Amino acid sequence: xxxxxxxxxxxALIAALYTGLMFKFWAIGFVLLLTGASYxxxxxxxxxxxxxxxxxxxxxxxxLFNIIVAVIALLGLWAxxxxxxxxxxxxxxxxxxxxxRAEFNRVGERGGLISVAGNIFSAAVYLPLINMIFDWxxxxxxxxxxxxxxxxxxxxxxxITGGRTALLIAVAVAAAAMLGRGAIGLPRLPSFLTRARxxxxxxxxAILFGAIFALRATAFGAASAGDYLSQLCIHLAQxxxxxxxxxxxxxxxxxxxxxxxxxxxxxxxLLYAFHVAWVGNVIIVDxxxxxxxxxxxxxxxxxxxxxxxxxxxxxDGYFIPAAASVVYDFGYLAMAIGFALLGxxxxxxxxxxxxxxxFFGRVxxxxxxxxxxxxxxxxxxxxxxxxxxxxxxxxxxxASIFARALGFELVFLKELPAREAGR
Numbered sequence: 207x208x209x210x211x212x213x214x215x216x217x218a219l220i221a222a223l224y225t226g227l228m229f230k231f232w233a234i235g236f237v238l239l240l241t242g243a244s245y246x247x248x249x250x251x252x253x254x255x256x257x258x259x260x261x262x263x264x265x266x267x268x269x270l271f272n273i274i275v276a277v278i279a280l281l282g283l284w285a286x287x288x289x290x291x292x293x294x295x296x297x298x299x300x301x302x303x304x305x306x307r308a309e310f311n312r313v314g315e316r317g318g319l320i321s322v323a324g325n326i327f328s329a330a331v332y333l334p335l336i337n338m339i340f341d342w343x344x345x346x347x348x349x350x351x352x353x354x355x356x357x358x359x360x361x362x363x364x365x366i367t368g369g370r371t372a373l374l375i376a377v378a379v380a381a382a383a384m385l386g387r388g389a390i391g392l393p394r395l396p397s398f399l400t401r402a403r404x405x406x407x408x409x410x411x412a413i414l415f416g417a418i419f420a421l422r423a424t425a426f427g428a429a430s431a432g433d434y435l436s437q438l439c440i441h442l443a444q445x446x447x448x449x450x451x452x453x454x455x456x457x458x459x460x461x462x463x464x465x466x467x468x469x470x471x472x473x474x475x476l477l478y479a480f481h482v483a484w485v486g487n488v489i490i491v492d493x494x495x496x497x498x499x500x501x502x503x504x505x506x507x508x509x510x511x512x513x514x515x516x517x518x519x520x521x522d523g524y525f526i527p528a529a530a531s532v533v534y535d536f537g538y539l540a541m542a543i544g545f546a547l548l549g550x551x552x553x554x555x556x557x558x559x560x561x562x563x564x565f566f567g568r569v570x571x572x573x574x575x576x577x578x579x580x581x582x583x584x585x586x587x588x589x590x591x592x593x594x595x596x597x598x599x600x601x602x603x604x605a606s607i608f609a610r611a612l613g614f615e616l617v618f619l620k621e622l623p624a625r626e627a628g629r
Contacts, residue, residue, distance in 0.1 A: 254553025307368030
């Protein structure tokens with residue numbers, strides 16, 4: 207939990223410093239709010255951790271189980287792709303992922319059974335991702351099959367959705383799983399990861415984020431990377447209009463197109479991450495007209511299907527830090543209680559994880575930890591892919607419990623590999 211606290215405070219300080227130096231907008235309220243929220247979570251975690259499990263149960267999952275889940279996720283991706291291309295007529299090949307995403311949003315119609323099943327089960331790919339980080343050293347050569355399927359699933363989900371959210375969630379879930387390894391006494395980094403590889407992986411993710419911006423710039427006809435950066439800045443600056451006037455001065459121009467592209471799309475990634483500083487700073491002093499921003503994703507996915515109409519706010523389309531969103535919706539006391547409850551749940555699931563429970567322990571711990579990490583950017587309840595993955599994993603958990611009741615055990619390894627047993 208302390209690692210999450212330091213990450214939250216560190217991110218808030220870096221984001222505030224960046225926006226202060228770039229735009230002379232000093233988001234002190236944003237820093238204080240995220241610091242307070244992280245300490246509220248730490249308090250809840252401390253209470254839940256008063257009783258700890260003396261000895262951690264490190265029973266590994268079966269690689270076969272994770273291969274099956276990853277294949278299910280790939281079948282879900284196929285269903286999504288079939289629905290969008292054959293049923294809705296979206297031409298991914300000729301349009302490209304950015305324009306295809308825009309076309310899908312324009313069509314905006316509810317999908318049928320194929321679409322629903324595809325969206326839910328494609329998001330199950332996060333389960334083998336979690337287990338791969340925990341159990342990598344316990345598996346044999348089949349672990350490379352799991353790795354390949356997970357990478358294919360993540361890239362496919364990113365391609366079909368045409369956004370950054372799937373990758374962002376994957377980074378948060380993977381980081382949470384590494385924290386979980388530390389909580390049960392394992393080295394935080396699995397053997398396939400070194401510090402150098404972790405840094406390289408972070409750079410690759412940043413490049414992918416920048417590449418998505420480049421694809422969108424091309425799809426929407428931006429004259430150059432600098433022109434797209436100015437347009438993006440103007441859009442993101444709307445909650446703090448004093449920033450907007452500076453947007454035309456931030457593009458970099460050296461005369462070398464390749465250098466300018468790298469610089470400007472890199473700046474776009476930073477702006478997209480750090481615009482939460484001014485959005486968070488502005489929204490906590492605004493008046494809520496009686497709408498919800500912290501749970502709008504949940505409402506859109508479920509309640510809207512029953513005729514519930516969502517009310518637009520001035521902050522739609524922006525990342526709102528979860529703490530600021532809850533303050534805007536319900537007030538400071540609700541924010542403190544909410545984050546204390548998240549911390550308490552993390553401590554509770556950490557104890558269950560150490561006791562050897564897979565779904566109520568390991569998986570739940572990783573999702574709460576990932577949610578706390580994502581809270582610096584957005585309310586986790588506003589991430590449809592995250593909510594869909596929870597639904598998919600809940601269905602898989604129910605199926606595994608039913609199979610176990612019938613005498614079938616696919617989830618856990620029955621015995622450790624010889625090389626592990628001999629240690």
